[in-house]
Amino acid sequence: MNSGVIKKTFFILLLTFYITNISAQSSHVLWYNQPAEYFEESLVLGNGKMGATVFGGVNSDKIYLNDITLWSGEPVNANMNPEAYKNLPAIREALQNENYKLAEELNKKIQGKNSEKYAPLGTIEITSPNRGKATNYHRELDISKAVSKVTYEIDGVKFTREYFVSAPDQIMIIKLTSSQKGTLNFDINLSSLLKSNVEVKDNVLSLSGKAPLNEHVGYTVLPKYLEIKERGTRFTTLMKIKNTDGAIIASDKTLGVKNATEAVIYVSIATSFNGFDKNPATEGLNDKTIASKSLKKAFAKSFDKLKSSHVADYKKFYNRVHLDLGKTTAPDLATDERLLRYSEGKEDKNLEILYFNYGRYLLISSSRTKGVPANLQGLWNPHLSPPWSSNYTMNINVEENYWLAENTNLSEMHLPLLSFIKNLSVTGKITAKTFYGVDKGWAAGHNSDIWAMTNPVGQFGKEDPMWACWPMAGAWLSTHIWEHYIFTQDKDYLKNEGYQLMKGAAEFCMGWLVEDKNGNLITAPSTSPENQYKLADGFVGATMYGGTADLAMIRECFDKTIKAAKILNVDAEFVKKMEADLANLHPYQIGKKGNLQEWYFDWEDKDPKHRHQSQLFGLFPGDHITPLKTPDLAEASKKILEIKGDETTGWSKGWRINLWARLWDGNRAYKMYRELLRYVDPDGKKTEKPRRGGGTYPNLFDAHPPFQIDGNFGGAAAVAEMLVQSDENEIRLLPALPDAWESGSVKGICARGGFEIEMTWSNKMVMTLTISSKNGGKTSVIYGENKREIDLKKGEKKILQLWIKEKK
Incomplete structure (x- = not known):
């Protein structure tokens, strides 16, 4: 082989390595080479009311179900x-x-009295008779579409499962396919930690039950079931299969498919919750009727139609913001491996963006039900007695959400x-x-x-x-x-x-x-x-x-x-x-x-x-302490943060990053943001040298520990706070930009006054800025020592030729 061919081959290999290991890396996809063993490794889906926690197992796939309106208790006697x-x-x-x-x-x-508890609804288990060794396993969650997927091969047959929870159709969809005709076989079991009943009727698998009254003392004691008629919130889960071939099989408590190539599972859930002030037993909604109507309506639609409707609905929120933090040399690894590598101090800008995007994904997925905000675990709780009742803790946590x-x-x-x-x-x-x-x-x-x-x-x-x-x-x-x-x-x-x-x-x-x-x-x-x-x-x-x-x-x-x-x-x-x-x-x-x-x-x-x-x-x-308006109080605030140090729990670290951003110390904020993304082992995992404390679990959930979602939300909010800060009268650009983010762009960040920002920066200098107004109004745009007065009409967009001048 002559030297020219060698050089050309080397160049192709180098280019292939670059494409594979750099450009393929995603800021929108979480993926793994193995199923989840622990809750903190699972992938979560939600439509703001119904939540699903997917483990992605091969022979047994476990999915926890939640409904954000399923709580213990009844209206409070104020x-x-x-x-x-x-x-x-x-x-x-x-x-x-x-x-x-x-x-x-x-x-x-x-x-x-103490609060009531957020309750787990149930667990789906999809079991398969395949006993061969699975190869080429891949599990992912695409947060740009809110769709999860599992693929693997057994004996040359490729199996695929796709999952999403639709807001427009109020349904969960699980599509199972095999690459070889007639090789898809599975059974579905439904169970609940709550008092419940499972049955199959007319090829519909149902789980119905009731949440307990929370007559206990303290956070850690399991609820006692009080056998009192017409008390407690009812719930219903219905599941039905649509198959293209093969046969649907049923027993008195299971539903399944035999010798099929493709099947779609439809899952609907509902509760009798009818408002904070109405008894869910005597004045509650008809959960069975609601679940049945949702199932019937969705079942009449094809998988493709349901998916396209779901993705379009989700994207109208998710696509509003786009963040780029410049070039990255990080390799394309599975998310848990990326997190471990990043925890060693390595660069991975796209992981930093992924965490920001994931925060927005979690909020869209857990906060779309009137009067029922995201709780301490957002929407996803597998525990009968969850940490701190998974309640609304209002001295920081629900606000940080x-x-x-x-x-x-x-x-x-x-x-x-x-x-x-x-x-x-x-x-x-x-x-x-x-x-x-x-x-x-x-x-x-x-x-x-x-x-x-x-x-x-x-x-x-x-x-x-x-x-x-x-x-x-x-x-x-x-x-x-x-x-x-x-x-x-x-x-x-x-x-x-x-x-x-x-x-x-x-x-x-x-x-x-x-x-x-x-x-x-x-x-x-x-x-x-x-x-x-x-x-x-x-x-x-x-x-x-x-x-x-x-x-x-x-x-x-x-x-x-x-x-x-x-x-x-x-x-x-x-x-x-x-x-x-x-x-x-x-x-x-x-x-x-x-x-x-x-x-x-x-x-x-x-x-x-x-x-x-x-x-x-x-x-x-708040905003009444600032480095400009109250420099002495800002300096005293900084002293408090120095005394407290940077080592703390997940949600607290999220708060401190925002505080450092407000003090315009981008590098300190960034240091703590990196620490927020420190790898933490799942709570139940036994290792020789366990990695514990505040940080991030393998599925990017915030580790308080245990899991609390507020750190995810606080950390994502802090990224925006580092890039744009505002009050009723002014917008400040790149107020806490760290050295590590010297170049980048952001589109869709909002500012007070009803404004939306799109900008690029290079060498820590703003290069382009477009500002638009939702309802029209005036503001001052500040960058470094420079200030521009802006007056926009409703819907007007203005491109500013900025002062390309480095901040002092």
Whole structure:
């Protein structure tokens, strides 16, 4: 072989290597060389109501089913502790006397029941008689289409399974094919951890049952089934097979196919849940009828028609945003291998994009049901007694789930949370009066559930006030209403629904505030979410007065409610009262370490590296602390983050990345983003050197640990925050761009004021910018030291010739 041929061959091999190992790498596909063994390796699908967790086994394929409306319990009795507020004077007296130990004990008297649990619906098991060795196994989830696929070969026959959960048709579809005629054989079993019944009738496999009442004490005890008629949420699952050849076989409890080439399984589910305030047993929906209608309607359609409708519906949301972070030299590996490689410090920009895209995928897939937002596990829960009941934890977690809704162009996915807030305001009015003695407005506490429970938790005095006694969820959640308005400019929503909810939250805050010895307004009693102080005499507690987090949330609540009222030109007198109270709030304090104090006094933390950083609420998700407007407070916030360090749980790391982005430190934010993507072994996996702690499981689920979805959402939101930041008056480009992302492009990121951004950058300099307006308006575009005033008409798009000048 002459040298020319050798060179040419080498070049072809090099080009093949480049194409295979670089360009083939995907920022939209998760894939694996083996089936999932653990939940944290599985691939999840959802249409915002129905969820499926796919393991992709060869001879036995397991699929967990969930319905986001299937919870234990029934409508809450908000008036459960009608005289709890009568304990407030004694608590406040103890605090005035600086008797914190007594205040801590008395604070337990202001507690109610714990939340209900999110329940697992059932498990599909598809078993095959094939016993040969599987080769060329491949399992994937294409998040650009919301379709999962499994392929493998046995004895020369290629088997394929394709899965999706359709929102337009409210159906799950599983298509099974074999490459050789008549070689497809399988049986389907249905089961549930809940009390249920399985039967086959007219070739329809059904699973029906009921969720329990959650009569237990604490998070970790399994629910007891109460044999009381007409209580609890009913559920129904129906499955039917459409085959092209072969025969459908059935027993009294199984359904299957024999000697076929192709078969499509249709799965419909429904529950009797009919709203937070309706008994699901006596006033519930007819779950059997709903499931049957969905099945019948979908069964009349072909697989191709169902799939194309599903993909088109999904893509109209997913395709709104496109992110590119420049060239990558990372090889094309299976996702778990990519994650392991990345955890060693290697470069993989497309994995960073994949994680961002996956966050958006998860929100589209888990948040499309009115009044029922994504919970601690989004939509996917296999446990009868899930971690923390998989409930709505409202001192950070449910809010973090929605940080990416507006800025990553998924406003519609925000609506389940906004409608849930409306539900909370109903029970919250009773909570405000009975637990806190406030006659106006509404309040909500640390935990909630599908029944919009708002009372402080703690099992009527049995739990620690550090997490149980916290009444500020209404103030925090009200800011989500403002965020939805300021991003969408939907004035009708603000006028007809949103503002009244904001006003109610503000009214409670006004009634809850008391004067301190200096005449400033504070909260008393107060706690800082799940954290504790340590006094000089060694006492460790949580109950105090004037907590920084409380006042930060009230500041943000008042500020946004004032702005909303002025936009609508209403409630002038109420606005004056809010402005007066806002001016009289106890001011932020900077401690001896240069830190933003968490407590009224400059006390020590029991755990200086505690995962919560609630006192920094004003920096993020709030916006009244900024490096420009309040440099001293921004510097004190930075000091807190330095004291706490970077090592923390998944959701907390997601929050800290956003905080560093707001401090315009892109490299620190990026460092923590890389750490968020640190490989974590599945919880049940036994290894010689297990990789545990906060990070990311093999299926890209966030590891708190255990799995909590908020870290996925917080991390995705932070990527957008690093690229674009905005308020009502300005848009700031590349405010926290890390060195690692020196070149790239983004399309579809949203900014406050109803604007949408498309830009490219190179060498950390903005090269092109297109800005469009949904409803018309003015804003200032800021890049580095440069500023441009923009005034756009509704629907107008403007291409700006920017100041190609490096930021200083």
